[in-house]
Amino acid sequence: MQTNKNSSEIKKSPMMNKEEINYLKMCKKYPQIFIQAHRTSKQEGFEYFYSGVSNKNAKKKFLSRIWHVGDGLGVFGRLKRIWTMIGNFRKIMKGKKQCYSDLEVYYKNLEQAGKITQNTNSNLRNTYPNKELWKELSEYADKKWNVKLGFTKLPEQLIFKGKGVLFRYALVCIQEMEKEKIDQAPKKIAGVEVMRVYATLGFAVNDIAEWLRSRGVNCQSNHPLGGLVNTPPLAGKAGLGWIGRHGLLITPEFGPRHRIAPILIENKTFEYTDSTEHRWIEQWCKNCGKCQKECPTQAIYSEKQVSIENVAGISNTRTCINRDKCFPYFNETFGCSVCIKVCPFSKGITSYKRLKKVVKDK
Numbered sequence: 001m002q003t004n005k006n007s008s009e010i011k012k013s014p015m016m017n018k019e020e021i022n023y024l025k026m027c028k029k030y031p032q033i034f035i036q037a038h039r040t041s042k043q044e045g046f047e048y049f050y051s052g053v054s055n056k057n058a059k060k061k062f063l064s065r066i067w068h069v070g071d072g073l074g075v076f077g078r079l080k081r082i083w084t085m086i087g088n089f090r091k092i093m094k095g096k097k098q099c100y101s102d103l104e105v106y107y108k109n110l111e112q113a114g115k116i117t118q119n120t121n122s123n124l125r126n127t128y129p130n131k132e133l134w135k136e137l138s139e140y141a142d143k144k145w146n147v148k149l150g151f152t153k154l155p156e157q158l159i160f161k162g163k164g165v166l167f168r169y170a171l172v173c174i175q176e177m178e179k180e181k182i183d184q185a186p187k188k189i190a191g192v193e194v195m196r197v198y199a200t201l202g203f204a205v206n207d208i209a210e211w212l213r214s215r216g217v218n219c220q221s222n223h224p225l226g227g228l229v230n231t232p233p234l235a236g237k238a239g240l241g242w243i244g245r246h247g248l249l250i251t252p253e254f255g256p257r258h259r260i261a262p263i264l265i266e267n268k269t270f271e272y273t274d275s276t277e278h279r280w281i282e283q284w285c286k287n288c289g290k291c292q293k294e295c296p297t298q299a300i301y302s303e304k305q306v307s308i309e310n311v312a313g314i315s316n317t318r319t320c321i322n323r324d325k326c327f328p329y330f331n332e333t334f335g336c337s338v339c340i341k342v343c344p345f346s347k348g349i350t351s352y353k354r355l356k357k358v359v360k361d362k
């Protein structure tokens with residue numbers, strides 16, 4: 001059994017619950033079982049934005065932000081909005097907790113045998129690529145949760161610095177945010193929509209993971225808010241879209257108007273959906289720059305701020321966002337979304353097809 005002397009050195013953030021802290025301890029305790037972030041992984045999850053703030057201060061700030069979510073509304077409107085937001089946050093916290101508490105069966109295996117003994121149903125290995133199961137899964141995710149799926153291998157460079165995951169293959173899940181609400185960004189109504197989708201997608205990935213486990217697939221769901229992996233490039237690798245200048249994944253159906261969360265899977269159970277067919281979006285971004293012009297904090301640049309080199313399947317991934325400028329405003333407004341609103345791809349598939357034609361005809 002492999003243990004690590006540094007198991008107590010966990011970098012905490014006020015956004016973490018005790019289940020997540022316990023997970024990070026397991027990750028440090030079993031470094032040969034958990035797939036650790038690559039030594040070149042540069043980015044941390046955005047929950048660390050608050051890492052220098054005490055729990056008490058974080059709570060105070062949060063309560064003040066919740067109060068202001070109803071600014072501009074009458075008394076009843078304010079109370080209703082606050083109630084909706086509190087409901088969203090309770091669901092987010094519940095979903096985040098479940099992502100980790102669902103792993104207890106694997107922890108038990110690790111503590112007893114030093115490895116995960118609960119292996120994925122061997123029939124699924126013999127019947128790879130399990131096309132029927134993939135079809136059933138895609139229909140389930142779409143009908144019950146309005147979630148689109150991709151499947152790919154997780155590059156270690158996309159695991160956030162200091163973190164790790166239990167399984168190597170990624171089912172990438174995407175859920176749309178309503179256009180009418182996001183179009184009102186940076187008004188608070190857009191932030192309510194962002195939090196609503198964080199909450200529902202969190203429930204969706206936990207439920208889809210449960211669906212998979214009931215069919216003998218070992219897996220680990222991860223919440224879309226404050227996760228373990230950098231999801232936009234992962235979803236790009238899985239062929240679901242490509243990253244725009246604003247650092248968000250642009251998909252043909254919703255543009256950047258969605259949230260992403262992964263489910264990590266033990267074996268290569270399905271065929272990869274990898275593709276670079278949406279890479280032309282980079283070309284469009286070069287001449288567009290709307291998000292850069294409209295960003296209220298000037299957090300978007302023309303040039304890369306961070307790049308991760310040699311990522312399998314997508315070569316280099318880059319971000320033009322200065323997170324120190326973006327995150328305070330993102331937190332303040334519960335999700336800002338100005339860069340999503342102004343992105344021409346947010347209009348949907350017709351816009352995607354039109355812009356593609358313009359780029360290809362050049």
Ligand code: SF4
Pocket residue numbers: 246294295296297298299300321325326327329330335336337338339340
């Ligand atoms: S979320 Fe808002 S602050 Fe952050 S990059 Fe987009 S527009 Fe700028």
Ligand code: SF4
Pocket residue numbers: 244245246247284285286288289290291292342343344345
């Ligand atoms: S607003 Fe323009 S530059 Fe920014 S991501 Fe969208 S298409 Fe690219």
